[in-house]
Amino acid sequence: MSILINKDTKVITQGITGKTGQFHTRGCRDYANGKAAFVAGVNPKKAGEDFEGIPIFANVSEAAKATGATVSVIYVPPAGAAAAILEAVEADLDLAICITEGIPVRDMAVVRDKMRAKEAAGGKKTLLLGPNCPGLITPEEIKIGIMPGHIHRKGRIGIVSRSGTLTYEAVAQVTELGLGQSSAVGIGGDPINGLKHIDVLQLFNDDPDTDAVIMIGEIGGPDEANAARWAKDNFKKPIVGFIAGVTAPPGKRMGHAGALISGGDDTAQAKLEIMEACGIRTTKNPSELGKLLKSVL
Structure with a gap:
């Protein structure tokens, strides 16, 4: 599945x-x-x-x-x-x-x-x-997009990310821990895109072969906060999270076109706080995502 x-x-x-x-x-x-x-x-x-x-x-x-x-x-x-x-x-x-x-x-x-x-x-x-996304993969079955296939392993961890390279980082850590992925989905960083974090979380929630999820976000926009609030009431599995852009200055567009802080809930710190308040364990260090995931399983 x-x-x-x-x-x-x-x-x-x-x-x-x-x-x-x-x-x-x-x-x-x-x-x-x-x-x-x-x-x-x-x-x-x-x-x-x-x-x-x-x-x-x-x-x-x-x-x-x-x-x-x-x-x-x-x-x-x-x-x-x-x-x-x-x-x-x-x-x-x-x-x-x-x-x-x-x-x-x-x-x-x-x-x-x-x-x-x-x-x-x-x-x-x-x-x-997408657009501006790496695509998605169900390891050892099919990959559609530009991600490196060799770092993926079949397993039971779902990954959803706005950042392409951070998707690969999370995948590699999960593979190294011997856990593997059910599916990994890069949703892209543009301001107007298709599937959001919340849509992918809903799919992982309904998937009997996904045991836990890593959710990676970025500064800019309300998507991660919306997903966290939805997850608090509806998501039945552990989630760990990371938000890229903790040091980004407000009002400056960073890399991805959607990564623009206008204030309020779309700074990295605000998103991390909302995620924590909704029961999602977070880290400010992307290299610790695998360890954090292991601690909630």
């Missing part, structure tokens, strides 16, 4: 013929069940061709109909990435994973509004992971 994806998931790569799309599709295909999982690519100019045996289609709808794929991963450059997300949504996929960094916030606002309008009209809800 896992969340969102498993060994039977079939995946479309949008932007499969670009350098990034080629490189990471190869890496994902070589991991675990990847050969069976990556079944189609999309590039309107190269429809009918193939990438190392993976057929290329003109659009996501055609690729999904021909292959039965329900998930897409997007490596399309920033200028076209929002349109690529909407193409996946219009094709009624279950999940679109957008790796692309640097999509204009205005473009993502349009995507969000169109996704909401489709749902309000009774259309199928497509989940969005």
